[in-house]
Amino acid sequence: MPWTACVLTLFPEMFPGMLGHSLVGRGLEEGRWTLDTIQIRDFAQDKHNTVDDTPCGGGAGMVMRPDVVTGGLDEAAKRYPLAKKVFLTPRGRPLTQEKVHELAEAPGVILLCGRYEGIDQRVLDEHDDIEEISIGDYVLSGGESAATVLLDACVRLLPGVIGKEASHEDESFEAGLLEYPHYTRPRVWRGREVPEVLLSGHHEKILSWRKTQAQRITQERRPDLWERYCKEIKGSA
Missing domain, CATH: 3.40.1280.10 (SPOUT methyltransferase, trefoil knot domain)
Known part of the structure; x- marks a missing residue:
């Protein structure tokens, strides 16, 4: 059904x-x-x-x-x-x-x-x-x-609606954080460059950068979410 x-x-x-x-x-x-x-x-x-x-x-x-x-x-x-x-x-x-x-x-x-x-x-x-x-x-x-x-x-969470289940995992709120910034081509646009780490091909460094950016944005824009996130991290430690 x-x-x-x-x-x-x-x-x-x-x-x-x-x-x-x-x-x-x-x-x-x-x-x-x-x-x-x-x-x-x-x-x-x-x-x-x-x-x-x-x-x-x-x-x-x-x-x-x-x-x-x-x-x-x-x-x-x-x-x-x-x-x-x-x-x-x-x-x-x-x-x-x-x-x-x-x-x-x-x-x-x-x-x-x-x-x-x-x-x-x-x-x-x-x-x-x-x-x-x-x-x-x-x-x-x-x-x-x-x-x-x-x-x-x-x-959009129902099976088969979005397509790639992994696409949900990095979205805002899924990990208790707001989403990290996104970039695409061109590499340079109006003098603004894509962060070098995203072009490095180094998967672990990219994940680390994205997590750091998500934490920074959440802390700046949603202190309520940041406080809850820190409590959950501390509780699971």
Whole structure:
């Protein structure tokens, strides 16, 4: 069975979007993963297909109704009982490469995309197996963009999608570090030369240079990652 993504959204026409292109899109065409969308509005219970209402206690905006959202979740769980449920929200735990690996190794994911001011809290209380995940400390118009980011990160890890499994190993975050700089031809461009070590053909020296560069960049740009990396290195010593 291929890895399956089921997206609950008010805008199913947004998918596959960018996921239908490049290597991820080819993987979809080749059946290495599947994409299903569920229109949340189909589970509205009135003639106007209402999916939201005013927030209790007052406040700006609207909130997605629990009865409507749960109808969609129940349908998704019926179709994909083994898939992990995820709600994309700014208040969720940050998406990490470690979490991406975990989701990619599962049978699939069910992604709930909120709109307006969010969804009724009782949905999350009722479905306590939903994991709340954030792709960053900022607010989007809806969860669809976040769902696309999460799916792109997961699908590229699936067997056969990227091609060379070794290409994952040197990427940012895989070893707890940001990625080292890359160079290609021409050897000299606008007075800037490719580092000599990369042209030496000395494999061990190249690996050492790349590791040093990755450490330097991580220390400069992401002190939080650098601190964690140093702790892990010290703990494994």
